Amino acid sequence: MELPFSDPDAPPALPEGMFLRPGVVDFLGQQRLQAALETVLRAVPPARIRTKGGGLTAAAMTNCGVVGWWGDAKGYRYISASPQTGLPWPPIPDEFIKLIQGVTSESPWPDFAPDACLINAYAAGAKMGLHQDRDEKDFSQPIITVSLGDAADFLIGGFARGDKTQALKLRSGDVLLMGGASRMRFHGVRKIYPGTSPLDEISGRYSLTFRKAL
Ligand SMILES: O=C(O)CCC(=O)C(=O)O
Incomplete structure (x- = not known):
């Protein structure tokens, strides 16, 4: 299904299978997401993750959900507990789930039920190199990304x-x-475009990336 592009800066067409819902979360909704995000960040603060090349990711990462994506000497994978706390990742907040259900109800994936949410925290100057998301079991399920804070150039x-x-x-x-x-x-x-966050509480950018990992 084609969704409308209401943002004049958005490209006229995205490739098949990609849909942008510009501004679907209004300011109050973003504040609610930010408050829910804060509870997750307090429980499991983001950390830079070891890359295959032996370096560290530029973005700091953390997770909520049944499993969370992680990388260390054993490689990239989904794990059920935070290596920092030793405890299960916090559950995906209801506020996040409600948003995803609303967005997917009018998408090709109305039954999408994420069990993982990887949270990427970008400070000014942070980037993420080109990669594929391939550690999930079922590639028929989409990846859904919610942006909060500073604007960013996403590369397709x-x-x-x-x-x-x-x-x-x-x-x-x-x-x-x-x-x-x-x-x-x-x-x-x-x-990342520093200083463009509409939310006083956020400097930098967070992306909440919802996956069906298991
Ligand atoms: O931050 C983004 O918008 C992209 C995140 C991403 O590519 C990923 O988590 O795999």
Whole structure:
């Protein structure tokens, strides 16, 4: 199903399987998400994660859900407890679930039920290199990303790392759905626009990326 593009800065067409819901979360909704996010961040503060190359991710990461995505000397995978606390990840807050249900009800994935939410925290200057999300069991399920805080340039690539990319500006309150024919596209974050967050409580950017991992 094609969703309307109400943002004039958005590209006229996204590839099949990608849908942008610009500004679907209004200011009050963003404040509610931020408050719920804060409870997760207090329980499991974000940390930079070890990459395959032996470095650290530029964005700091944490999770909520039944499982959370992690990387260490054993590689990338979903795990059921936070390595920092030794405790299960906090549950996905109801406020997050309500948003995802609202967004997916008019999408090709009305039954999407995330069991993982990877939270990426970007300070000014942080990026995320082009990658595919491939640690989930069922690639028929989408990845859904909610943006909060500073705007960012999200890169949409092809199916090989070197393919041409298209930049899409994501702003606080936007939701991006990536599934179907686009589920395995390379993607990343090229740039954060410091000082553009509409929320006083957030400097930098958070992305909440919802997955069905198991
Ligand atoms: O921050 C974003 O918008 C993208 C996050 C991402 O690509 C990921 O978590 O795999």
